[in-house]
Structure formats: C-alpha cells, structure tokens
Amino acid sequence: MNDATKQYTIAVIPGDGIGKEVTPWAKQALEKAAGDAASFQYVDFDLGAERYLRDGQILPDEDLEAIKQTDAILLGAVGDPRIKAGILERGLLLKLRFALDQYVNLRPSKLYKGVTSPLAEPGEIDFVVVREGTEGLYCGAGGAVRRDTPAEVATEVSINTAYGAERVVRYAFELAMKRRKHVTLVHKKNVLVNAGDMWQRIVDRVAQEYPEVTHDYCHIDAATIYMVSDPQRFDVILTDNLFGDILTDEAGAVVGGVGYSASGCINASNEFPSMFEPIHGSAPDIAGQNIANPTAAILSAAMLLRHLGFDEQAERIDRAVEADIEELGSTQRSTDEVGRDILARM
Amino acid sequence: MNDATKQYTIAVIPGDGIGKEVTPWAKQALEKAAGDAASFQYVDFDLGAERYLRDGQILPDEDLEAIKQTDAILLGAVGDPRIKAGILERGLLLKLRFALDQYVNLRPSKLYKGVTSPLAEPGEIDFVVVREGTEGLYCGAGGAVRRDTPAEVATEVSINTAYGAERVVRYAFELAMKRRKHVTLVHKKNVLVNAGDMWQRIVDRVAQEYPEVTHDYCHIDAATIYMVSDPQRFDVILTDNLFGDILTDEAGAVVGGVGYSASGCINASNEFPSMFEPIHGSAPDIAGQNIANPTAAILSAAMLLRHLGFDEQAERIDRAVEADIEELGSTQRSTDEVGRDILARM
Numbered sequence: 001m002n003d004a005t006k007q008y009t010i011a012v013i014p015g016d017g018i019g020k021e022v023t024p025w026a027k028q029a030l031e032k033a034a035g036d037a038a039s040f041q042y043v044d045f046d047l048g049a050e051r052y053l054r055d056g057q058i059l060p061d062e063d064l065e066a067i068k069q070t071d072a073i074l075l076g077a078v079g080d081p082r083i084k085a086g087i088l089e090r091g092l093l094l095k096l097r098f099a100l101d102q103y104v105n106l107r108p109s110k111l112y113k114g115v116t117s118p119l120a121e122p123g124e125i126d127f128v129v130v131r132e133g134t135e136g137l138y139c140g141a142g143g144a145v146r147r148d149t150p151a152e153v154a155t156e157v158s159i160n161t162a163y164g165a166e167r168v169v170r171y172a173f174e175l176a177m178k179r180r181k182h183v184t185l186v187h188k189k190n191v192l193v194n195a196g197d198m199w200q201r202i203v204d205r206v207a208q209e210y211p212e213v214t215h216d217y218c219h220i221d222a223a224t225i226y227m228v229s230d231p232q233r234f235d236v237i238l239t240d241n242l243f244g245d246i247l248t249d250e251a252g253a254v255v256g257g258v259g260y261s262a263s264g265c266i267n268a269s270n271e272f273p274s275m276f277e278p279i280h281g282s283a284p285d286i287a288g289q290n291i292a293n294p295t296a297a298i299l300s301a302a303m304l305l306r307h308l309g310f311d312e313q314a315e316r317i318d319r320a321v322e323a324d325i326e327e328l329g330s331t332q333r334s335t336d337e338v339g340r341d342i343l344a345r346m
Numbered sequence: 347m348n349d350a351t352k353q354y355t356i357a358v359i360p361g362d363g364i365g366k367e368v369t370p371w372a373k374q375a376l377e378k379a380a381g382d383a384a385s386f387q388y389v390d391f392d393l394g395a396e397r398y399l400r401d402g403q404i405l406p407d408e409d410l411e412a413i414k415q416t417d418a419i420l421l422g423a424v425g426d427p428r429i430k431a432g433i434l435e436r437g438l439l440l441k442l443r444f445a446l447d448q449y450v451n452l453r454p455s456k457l458y459k460g461v462t463s464p465l466a467e468p469g470e471i472d473f474v475v476v477r478e479g480t481e482g483l484y485c486g487a488g489g490a491v492r493r494d495t496p497a498e499v500a501t502e503v504s505i506n507t508a509y510g511a512e513r514v515v516r517y518a519f520e521l522a523m524k525r526r527k528h529v530t531l532v533h534k535k536n537v538l539v540n541a542g543d544m545w546q547r548i549v550d551r552v553a554q555e556y557p558e559v560t561h562d563y564c565h566i567d568a569a570t571i572y573m574v575s576d577p578q579r580f581d582v583i584l585t586d587n588l589f590g591d592i593l594t595d596e597a598g599a600v601v602g603g604v605g606y607s608a609s610g611c612i613n614a615s616n617e618f619p620s621m622f623e624p625i626h627g628s629a630p631d632i633a634g635q636n637i638a639n640p641t642a643a644i645l646s647a648a649m650l651l652r653h654l655g656f657d658e659q660a661e662r663i664d665r666a667v668e669a670d671i672e673e674l675g676s677t678q679r680s681t682d683e684v685g686r687d688i689l690a691r692m
C-alpha cells in the first residue's frame with residue numbers, strides 16, 4: 001500500500017531519440033496525478049547516447065547505485081543509430097532490468113475507443129502479456145569464433161531456470177485471478193524442447209493451486225496468427241523474454257500502434273525499484289520532430305503510480321487518456337499537443 | 347532445366363492431421379499440371395504419428411535413404427497431440443530439413459484477389475521470406491540439468507555459421523534481382539549481438555556484389571509491427587530459422603490465413619531433394635472434418651514444379667488457384683470441394 005506521508009524518489013531516464021520528447025510529459029502527468037495525495041521528488045539521470053558519446057560512460061556504478069536507492073524509475077527509450085546496435089541496449093536498458101532483477105515485464109494491450117485498429121474487425125481487445133525479464137536469450141551468453149572469416153561460428157545461449165520461470169508463472173496466475181481467469185503459455189516447445197518442457201511443467205504444477213484459472217498453450221508462431229485473427233481469445237499471455245518482446249510489438253500494432261502501449265519492468269518482490277517505460281523504442285526516424293505520441297509514456301506513469309499503491313491517482317491518468325483517445329485519437333497532433341490535451345483532462 | 351524425357355520420383359509424406367487431407371489434392375494437382383510435359387512417379391511414405399504409435403519408428407534410416415534418392419518431396423504436416431511436442435517435429439520434419447541440407451526455407455506471401463484480409467486496408471501485399479533452414483535455435487543444441495527440481499536449468503543454443511548464413515544471403519540477393527530488388531534483413535542484433543552482427547556483416551559484404559539491390563535492416567519485433575501496419579514495404583525478407591518461422595505465420599495471417607501459404611525447403615545446390623509443404627501445421631483441432639483448405643498444399647505442388655524447371659506447369663496451378671480464390675475465396679467449402687474446384691480450372 002502507499003504511504004501518504006512519504007516522499008517518493010523517482011529516477012527519470014529519458015534516454016535517446018523520442019524518449020527525450022515523451023518522458024517530460026510522463027513526468028508532468030505523474031506530478032499532476034499525484035496532486036496532494038502523493039509526494040514525489042525526481043532525480044534526472046543523464047544516460048544514453050549523448051552521455052556515451054561525450055564521456056564513454058553507459059551506466060556508471062555510482063549511477064546504478066543511486067538508481068537502486070530510488071522508489072521507481074521512469075524510462076523513455078534507449079538506442080541510437082550512431083552507436084553500434086547492442087551497446088546501449090545491453091549496457092543500459094538490459095543492464096537495469098537485470099541488475100534490478102525486474103523479472104516481470106508487464107505489458108497490457110487494450111484497444112481504446114476512438115482508435116482505428118489496422119484490423120478490419122478488431123472486436124474487444126484487452127489482454128496482458130507477462131514477459132519474463134531476466135533470462136532466456138537476453139542473458140548475454142554466447143560468442144563468436146573466427147570472427148570475420150568464412151569459418152566464423154556465432155552462438156547465442158538461452159538460459160532458463162526453474163527459479164526464474166516459476167516466479168513469473170505465479171505472477172501470471174495471480175494476475176489472471178483479478179482478470180478473466182485465463183492464462184496462455186506461449187513458447188516453441190516443439191523445437192525448444194528443453195526450455196519449453198520446463199515452462200510447461202512449471203505452468204501445469206502451479207496451475208493446480210489455481211483451480212479457477214484455466215490455461216492453455218500456444219506456439220509462438222501460432223500466437224502471431226491469433227494476434228491478428230482472434231486477439232480476443234487472450235487474457236493473460238505468459239511467455240519468455242524474446243517471445244514476449246516479439247509478441248508485444250505485434251500486439252501494439254494490433255491495438256493501433258505502439259504509441260498506446262506502456263510497460264512495467266517489475267521487481268515483484270520489491271527488493272529493487274521497478275521501471276516503467278513505453279514499449280516503443282527511440283524511433284530515430286521521427287526523433288526531434290515533436291510528432292511522437294507521448295500517450296504510451298504517460299500510461300507508463302499510471303503503471304508506476306499503481307505499482308506504488310496510488311490506484312486512484314493512476315485512474316486519473318487512465319481516464320484522461322481514454323477520454324483523449326476517444327475524442328481526439330484520430331486527429332494529427334504534435335507530441336506537445338497530445339501531452340497538453342491529456343493533462344488538461346486530468 | 348527440366349528434362350521432359352525423365353521420369354521424376356516424388357516422395358509423398360502426408361504426415362499428420364490435416365496433412366493427410368490436403369496432400370492428396372497437392373498430388374492430384376501436380377499430376378494434372380504435369381500432363382504430358384512431365385512424367386512423375388510417386389512413392390508414398392508412411393511417416394508421422396500413426397507409424398510412430400504403431401511401431402515406434404519416426405524416420406528409419408532406410409526411409410531416409412529412399413527419400414534421398416527421390417527428385418523432390420511433397421509433405422503435408424507433422425505433429426500430433428497424442429505425442430509429446432518435439433518428438434515428431436524434431437525426429438521427422440526437422441530431421442529431413444537438416445539431413446537433406448535444405449538451407450533455404452522459401453515462403454512467399456501474396457494477398458490474392460478475392461481474399462478478405464483481416465487488415466482494414468491491406469493494399470498490395472507481395473513479398474517472399476527467405477528463412478535459413480538448417481541452423482540457429484533449430485540445431486537441437488542445449489539441455490537441462492536437475493530436471494524437475496527447483497534448481498533446474500534448461501538451455502537452448504543457437505548456432506550460426508558464416509558458411510550457413512552466406513549461402514542464404516546470396517540466395518536472397520539473387521531472388522531480389524528477379525523481383526523489386528530490395529532485401530530486408532530481420533534479426534535482433536541489439537540483443538543477439540554475436541549472431542546478429544555476423545548476419546549484418548555478411549549482408550553488407552554480399553550486397554556490394556549487387557549494386558542494383560537496396561537493403562535495409564529491421565529488428566524482429568519491429569518487423570511484426572510493419573507486417574500489420576505496412577506489409578507493402580517488404581520485397582525479400584531475409585532472416586534466421588526462428589524469426590522466419592514466426593514472421594511467416596504472422597504473414598500468413600495478414601494475407602488472409604495460412605490456408606494460402608506454401609513453402610519450399612530448398613537444397614539450392616541440388617545435392618539432395620527439396621521439400622515442399624504448406625506452412626500450416628497438422629491442425630489437430632480441425633483434422634478429420636474435411637474442412638481444411640488444401641490451397642496451400644496445392645500451391646506447394648506448384649513450387650515443386652517450378653523447382654524442377656517446369657515453370658509453365660507451375661503457372662497452370664498458380665492461375666487456377668488465383669481464379670478459384672478470386673471467384674470463390676469467400677465461400678465456405680469443404681477440403682474436397684476446394685480441391686475439385688481448383689483442379690477443374692486447370
């Protein structure tokens with residue numbers, strides 16, 4: 001539960017590209033929603049491409065330590081075309097997720113009234129992806145031999161533990177209890193037999209503790225089909241790090257664009273701060289033009305509030321966003337216009 | 347080129363579920379298209395779930411040897427819910443792809459006139475995915491320790507070689523030369539830095555030999571977005587084994603269902619027979635009801651003909667399918683009705 005007398009410290013990491021344009025709006029929405037009910041102070045962190053190009057630092061130990069002392073993190077986006085792919089992503093974004101043991105990557109998808117979905121007959125779409133956040137192919141295990149020769153071999157190793165899987169499986173079933181009580185495990189167990197079999201066994205075992213929750217299984221390839229043809233079938237999707245990455249971007253497209261999709265990288269045992277970010281990337285192609293949609297970033301501020309126990313305040317943001325999209329979702333607006341419009345409704 | 351005097355031997359492996367219902371139609375279409383121009387003899391292989399349940403055999407050495415002696419393979423689908431996931435897939439389907447070194451998994455996607463796409467504004471969709479077929483996470487490398495205990499660790503290893511990547515990269519650029527001259531590499535090089543970097547370097551190097559072909563790069567997560575929001579941007583998509591699996595199923599959904607998507611598992615150096623199959627699976631939920639769409643299987647027969655150099659004969663199938671879909675694509679028909687309708691037009 002929240003503590004109305006406490007001052008919460010929020011780390012703000014705008015990062016790169018459009019991250020810098022949308023994060024200020026997330027912060028303003030957070031501040032306005034909080035009102036007198038919650039007291040926040042903000043610590044800005046200069047991390048991302050600019051910092052790296054300036055002094056070669058990606059995530060200095062002292063910054064990581066300072067971030068660990070905060071109550072939650074608001075993040076924009078990480079990635080810059082001037083820097084080799086992977087350096088910032090692995091050195092900053094993934095390092096935070098791993099170092100802060102943010103094992104639940106929570107990604108709700110909802111088709112808002114007023115949004116034109118690219119699907120012909122979208123129906124009611126409302127599901128949550130529970131993506132494992134600290135294992136799988138994201139571990140950084142692997143390497144290359146004879147690099148840049150015709151005999152090069154490059155490997156990537158997916159490491160999966162029962163410890164790591166079971167805690168997200170439990171999270172998914174708990175979440176399903178508060179929703180439509182259905183969990184779909186997504187994997188590729190007909191090919192990735194070791195990891196897939198482990199996930200399935202853990203799901204089957206944990207499911208016995210939740211007799212009210214039904215569960216089924218879907219291969220990742222089939223899941224991408226259902227995402228287009230029948231997204232209504234999903235309630236809670238439970239999946240690994242890479243499949244979750246892929247499926248949530250597709251889900252974003254299906255609900256009218258990743259501009260509406262927020263996410264939380266959650267340390268559900270509260271040993272470390274959780275991090276809230278739009279699922280979109282730094283989008284270098286549209287950065288600096290004041291055209292990125294700040295809605296996803298603003299919705300991630302609502303997720304942050306809810307995580308800290310400020311449900312009512314989170315609702316204020318969610319309702320303002322819903323009303324904004326319903327009325328103006330199909331109009332062309334600048335980043336600042338959308339930000340102002342949403343804030344005006346709060 | 348084809349040899350009109352030769353009798354070609356075709357291995358027919360209907361496999362499981364709807365594979366058994368659609369493959370006879372592929373065979374009939376092949377036979378009818380061939381007419382007097384080509385002479386085929388068929389060897390049926392009893393492989394799949396029934397065989398496995400009967401005598402425990404998945405792909406006996408003598409069957410594999412016999413298949414190696416054929417000129418091409420017509421495959422239905424593999425997978426049965428009575429058998430643990432992975433056993434038939436890895437023991438039969440993937441074993442064939444690997445043993446016959448079918449390194450190009452070719453998957454064209456086209457929105458046919460008359461098909462109702464689930465996309466609101468589909469536009470003209472016509473691209474080909476060149477999926478690597480013999481490496482990556484499909485190698486079967488990996489394992490588990492302390493299975494079924496809280497301390498279990500399960501790994502999956504993606505093995506990627508310059509040798510394996512370069513040959514599909516070349517294939518993709520050659521193919522692009524015959525099309526709209528654009529190649530998009532899809533990977534996740536910001537996370538899978540070893541394999542992703544190798545793919546990108548090989549693409550950049552081979553691209554220099556094809557100055558007329560433009561090429562770009564797209565992360566797999568972003569690619570799933572474009573697949574829904576802007577599939578027209580793609581001409582030739584080049585990707586690894588797992589990403590290709592995922593993206594082609596989504597592509598199938600976008601062009602109105604995997605019922606229209608055929609594929610070729612191609613040994614482009616012709617040391618071993620190539621294999622042609624619908625991209626859909628065995629679909630146990632609809633098997634035995636005579637409702638599966640045989641179109642994808644029939645189109646895979648056309649791919650087989652083209653592979654053997656019978657372009658005109660392949661065209662006969664393609665044109666019959668196009669006409670059938672344009673006129674009757676939106677009507678409810680049984681497997682046999684669709685098969686008969688298409689054959690009647692040839």
Ligand SMILES: CC(C)[C@H](C(=O)O)[C@@H](O)C(=O)O
Pocket residue numbers: 078079089090093094245279281536537567
């Ligand atoms: C930027 C990248 C490393 C990241 C991921 O793959 O997790 C992003 O795509 C996301 O989904 O948050």
Ligand SMILES: CC(C)[C@H](C(=O)O)[C@@H](O)C(=O)O
Pocket residue numbers: 190191221424425435436439440591625627
């Ligand atoms: C059945 C399965 C092993 C196979 C694959 O993953 O390649 C299928 O999904 C396909 O795309 O042909």
